[in-house]
Amino acid sequence: MTRSEKLANxxxxxxxxxxxxxxxxxxxxxxxxxxxxxxxxxSAAHNIIELVLxxxxxxxxxxxxxxxxxxxxxxxGDWPTPQQQTIEYWETVKRNFFEIHDKxxxxxxxxxxGDLDKIIGTERVPELGTGFSFEGLxxxxxxxxxxxxxxxxxxxxxx
Numbered sequence: 001m002t003r004s005e006k007l008a009n010x011x012x013x014x015x016x017x018x019x020x021x022x023x024x025x026x027x028x029x030x031x032x033x034x035x036x037x038x039x040x041x042x043s044a045a046h047n048i049i050e051l052v053l054x055x056x057x058x059x060x061x062x063x064x065x066x067x068x069x070x071x072x073x074x075x076x077g078d079w080p081t082p083q084q085q086t087i088e089y090w091e092t093v094k095r096n097f098f099e100i101h102d103k104x105x106x107x108x109x110x111x112x113x114g115d116l117d118k119i120i121g122t123e124r125v126p127e128l129g130t131g132f133s134f135e136g137l138x139x140x141x142x143x144x145x146x147x148x149x150x151x152x153x154x155x156x157x158x159x
Contacts, residue, residue: 010142037052053093054078055097057079058074059100059104063103066137071125072128073127117133
């Protein structure tokens with residue numbers, strides 16, 4: 001198994017499998033009802049749908065970088081605003097989350113091994129997530145997802 005394939009597998013496990021840290025994204029999100037996704041039980045905190053949109057948005061930006069585009073803010077924005085509060089929209093948001101991660105896994109499986117150590121951007125800019133290698137981006141998105149899905153897990157306890 002190549003390094004790219006190993007990284008793709010780690011990302012896949014974090015989304016669908018049995019990760020070391022606890023529940024996968026699929027397990028965390030599978031039974032969240034639309035009203036719970038929009039509930040704001042802590043006034044100063046993001047709600048579940050905002051967290052899912054945010055992680056989807058940044059995963060899309062990571063794909064753009066793997067496809068050779070310059071680092072920037074995500075196309076959907078850092079914290080996209082949720083639209084209508086409907087079951088259909090919530091299901092679309094969840095589907096998009098999984099589809100964008102599937103796309104990154106697919107891109108990563110065929111990413112040239114020799115490019116994994118290349119640095120993105122000329123300097124470290126925290127708000128853009130630059131100054132890391134391509135491999136570092138994958139570890140970063142896994143950590144980013146784990147952090148925010150941990151928040152989702154905590155919010156579910158308030159519901």
